[in-house]
Amino acid sequence: MEKAGENLIRLALDVMGGDKAPEAVLRGAEIARKQFPDVRFLLFGDSRKITPILARFPELEAISTIHHTDEAISDEEKASMAIRKGRNSSMGLAIRAVKDGHADGIVSAGNTGALMALGKLILQTLPGIDRPAIGGDMPTTKGYCVMLDLGGNVHCDAENLFEFAVMGHAFARALLGIERPSIGLLNIGTEETKGNEAVQQAAAMLRESDMPLNFIGYVEGNGINTHAADVIISDGFTGNIALKTVEGTATMIVTLLKHHLKSSLWGKLGALIARPALKKFAEHFDPELNNGAIFLGLNGVVIKSHGGMGERGFATAIKLAVRVLRNRINEQIVSEMVRSGHLLAADASTRPEEHA
Amino acid sequence: MEKAGENLIRLALDVMGGDKAPEAVLRGAEIARKQFPDVRFLLFGDSRKITPILARFPELEAISTIHHTDEAISDEEKASMAIRKGRNSSMGLAIRAVKDGHADGIVSAGNTGALMALGKLILQTLPGIDRPAIGGDMPTTKGYCVMLDLGGNVHCDAENLFEFAVMGHAFARALLGIERPSIGLLNIGTEETKGNEAVQQAAAMLRESDMPLNFIGYVEGNGINTHAADVIISDGFTGNIALKTVEGTATMIVTLLKHHLKSSLWGKLGALIARPALKKFAEHFDPELNNGAIFLGLNGVVIKSHGGMGERGFATAIKLAVRVLRNRINEQIVSEMVRSGHLLAADASTRPEEHA
Numbered sequence: 001m002e003k004a005g006e007n008l009i010r011l012a013l014d015v016m017g018g019d020k021a022p023e024a025v026l027r028g029a030e031i032a033r034k035q036f037p038d039v040r041f042l043l044f045g046d047s048r049k050i051t052p053i054l055a056r057f058p059e060l061e062a063i064s065t066i067h068h069t070d071e072a073i074s075d076e077e078k079a080s081m082a083i084r085k086g087r088n089s090s091m092g093l094a095i096r097a098v099k100d101g102h103a104d105g106i107v108s109a110g111n112t113g114a115l116m117a118l119g120k121l122i123l124q125t126l127p128g129i130d131r132p133a134i135g136g137d138m139p140t141t142k143g144y145c146v147m148l149d150l151g152g153n154v155h156c157d158a159e160n161l162f163e164f165a166v167m168g169h170a171f172a173r174a175l176l177g178i179e180r181p182s183i184g185l186l187n188i189g190t191e192e193t194k195g196n197e198a199v200q201q202a203a204a205m206l207r208e209s210d211m212p213l214n215f216i217g218y219v220e221g222n223g224i225n226t227h228a229a230d231v232i233i234s235d236g237f238t239g240n241i242a243l244k245t246v247e248g249t250a251t252m253i254v255t256l257l258k259h260h261l262k263s264s265l266w267g268k269l270g271a272l273i274a275r276p277a278l279k280k281f282a283e284h285f286d287p288e289l290n291n292g293a294i295f296l297g298l299n300g301v302v303i304k305s306h307g308g309m310g311e312r313g314f315a316t317a318i319k320l321a322v323r324v325l326r327n328r329i330n331e332q333i334v335s336e337m338v339r340s341g342h343l344l345a346a347d348a349s350t351r352p353e354e355h356a
Numbered sequence: 357m358e359k360a361g362e363n364l365i366r367l368a369l370d371v372m373g374g375d376k377a378p379e380a381v382l383r384g385a386e387i388a389r390k391q392f393p394d395v396r397f398l399l400f401g402d403s404r405k406i407t408p409i410l411a412r413f414p415e416l417e418a419i420s421t422i423h424h425t426d427e428a429i430s431d432e433e434k435a436s437m438a439i440r441k442g443r444n445s446s447m448g449l450a451i452r453a454v455k456d457g458h459a460d461g462i463v464s465a466g467n468t469g470a471l472m473a474l475g476k477l478i479l480q481t482l483p484g485i486d487r488p489a490i491g492g493d494m495p496t497t498k499g500y501c502v503m504l505d506l507g508g509n510v511h512c513d514a515e516n517l518f519e520f521a522v523m524g525h526a527f528a529r530a531l532l533g534i535e536r537p538s539i540g541l542l543n544i545g546t547e548e549t550k551g552n553e554a555v556q557q558a559a560a561m562l563r564e565s566d567m568p569l570n571f572i573g574y575v576e577g578n579g580i581n582t583h584a585a586d587v588i589i590s591d592g593f594t595g596n597i598a599l600k601t602v603e604g605t606a607t608m609i610v611t612l613l614k615h616h617l618k619s620s621l622w623g624k625l626g627a628l629i630a631r632p633a634l635k636k637f638a639e640h641f642d643p644e645l646n647n648g649a650i651f652l653g654l655n656g657v658v659i660k661s662h663g664g665m666g667e668r669g670f671a672t673a674i675k676l677a678v679r680v681l682r683n684r685i686n687e688q689i690v691s692e693m694v695r696s697g698h699l700l701a702a703d704a705s706t707r708p709e710e711h712a
Contacts, residue, residue, distance in 0.1 A: 155552065188597065221597040221604060241544065246601060249609075261633050267633030270629035270634075274617060276623070281616040284612055
């Protein structure tokens with residue numbers, strides 16, 4: 001197995017995860033290979049299915065190793081079952097490769113609950129982090145913001161939300177390239193007395209923190225897409241509802257726009273003439289270009305691709321893994337936790353591979 | 357004071373509430389007057405300000421009575437202060453008129469917290485209803501759905517959510533004209549095990565209920581605008597975040613669309629040609645045409661107009677009041693509560709005026 005070099009990034013791929021696996025996973029890797037010459041792939045899954053596809057992409061084959069397993073976790077599998085039976089699955093073995101230092105991170109389009117459960121079981125959480133959260137990016141009027149938790153934790157206390165803010169800070173630095181990203185807590189008003197106890201206490205903790213966090217207070221739902229903050233923090237219940245509400249609203253608006261443009265001759269003609277502009281507009285909502293979430297707080301980089309994605313989408317998830325690894329965000333999270341006094345320096349060790 | 361006739365609807369207006377009061381309130385009443393010849397207005401506020409404006413609209417003046425008060429509740433006033441001092445304000449007196457049977461309902465663009473607090477204090481809740489909820493309508497791919505709670509209650513238990521479903525059922529029948537509206541509980545997945553305890557228990561209550569409610573189970577955030585159900589039920593924290601997320605997403609998308617159309621000559625030309633179609637499209641997001649929320653569960657009809665609305669928006673809120681009153685939704689809510697066994701028939705009395 002290839003050793004991690006100065007710049008090499010070794011990614012474990014769950015080749016059997018997702019609706020369009022294994023084809024979309026391998027084709028996605030082929031797209032990413034061209035963009036990131038420093039990436040090497042460890043392919044976990046059924047070699048009988050992988051080998052013939054890989055044969056069509058000799059350059060990908062040359063930078064990949066196949067790790068055969070007959071087992072795979074289905075989309076319907078419950079997390080509890082995944083924990084019992086999933087260790088030898090393509091997903092479980094891919095996570096194991098990160099734990100054992102053979103890979104720097106893993107990308108999977110498989111079952112979200114199973115990925116989180118196996119991720120926690122095998123990699124455990126970062127020192128100082130109680131619960132991992134699902135983080136992702138969202139389009140805004142000014143570009144992108146990052147948001148967490150998008151559905152990992154139904155119930156969150158103030159300490160959880162505080163940890164999410166620290167993780168979101170590191171994630172936004174890595175993903176958006178902003179030195180001191182602004183952080184907002186999602187709430188139903190901007191006054192101090194608004195919201196539930198967890199949000200109010202987390203706000204107090206963030207205001208009083210010695211960390212260099214740029215906490216700007218509460219942000220309302222309309223602040224997500226209008227970029228009221230670079231980082232939006234919420235519990236996983238609210239965050240998931242907000243994430244999917246954005247999806248639904250975008251679907252509705254694009255549907256209505258098409259409907260009205262198609263309802264008249266002038267509409268059709270105008271749309272034809274403005275087609276390049278409308279195409280650029282539509283790219284903002286292309287799910288394949290907006291794919292990939294990170295399980296922040298695990299002691300190892302775990303990236304989740306949406307299960308329905310095709311090859312372009314899977315390549316976008318690989319791109320996220322690369323950006324996150326290049327920016328060593330787990331190291332950043334731990335050092336911020338130490339700086340905040342929430343973690344003793346002596347306990348602050350992450351996976352050594354991340355320092356490679 | 358005019359007596360309630362067979363079809364007459366007497367509305368109390370808080371003329372001093374809202375950023376553009378009193379002008380927008382009175383002009384809004386003038387717009388509504390033309391649409392609804394059966395409406396009469398009781399105008400609560402500073403007569404020195406009301407009289408000169410009203411003089412410009414003699415037909416409105418003819419169907420209105422002015423009820424002078426010097427006091428008004430500001431937007432910054434806390435709900436607790438409104439309770440202590442607000443009884444003689446334009447808002448408090450207008451609510452009082454409903455309580456005393458002089459008006460059938462009240463419309464206010466004033467302070468939401470004060471309106472809810474004074475509404476509860478003066479009107480109290482409907483028999484069988486523990487807590488009022490804020491209900492409103494949302495544009496969808498198929499037209500409109502109704503949603504509650506949009507921000508009245510941060511914490512909700514299963515019983516509250518159950519009551520919201522009963523109220524949402526009646527509201528959707530009134531507003532959407534659907535005989536048996538489908539009802540969905542907002543959650544982070546559609547499987548039975550998803551979400552928090554309140555949602556899970558409410559789902560069980562709704563499934564086991566003898567009521568003729570058309571409960572279809574859980575609905576995810578993307579189901580709101582894609583019309584997964586006619587009625588969307590959630591706690592007030594999540595509901596408010598979802599409502600405002602829709603607003604923010606719509607703002608972002610319209611901003612991006614304009615940006616891309618303006619970025620090229622072909623885009624500009626196409627937009628010019630497709631202008632009538634784009635205008636119809638934009639109407640879906642016109643806040644003045646989507647204005648008005650109802651405080652469901654109060655023993656009297658209280659309609660809240662957004663504080664920033666102009667006259668067209670206030671007229672839309674009046675329209676909501678008229679539809680709600682014509683459909684006698686409070687009567688419907690109470691009879692459904694009786695039918696479900698959640699209320700004894702002997703306790704099921706609403707404001708007598710509503711039967712007028």
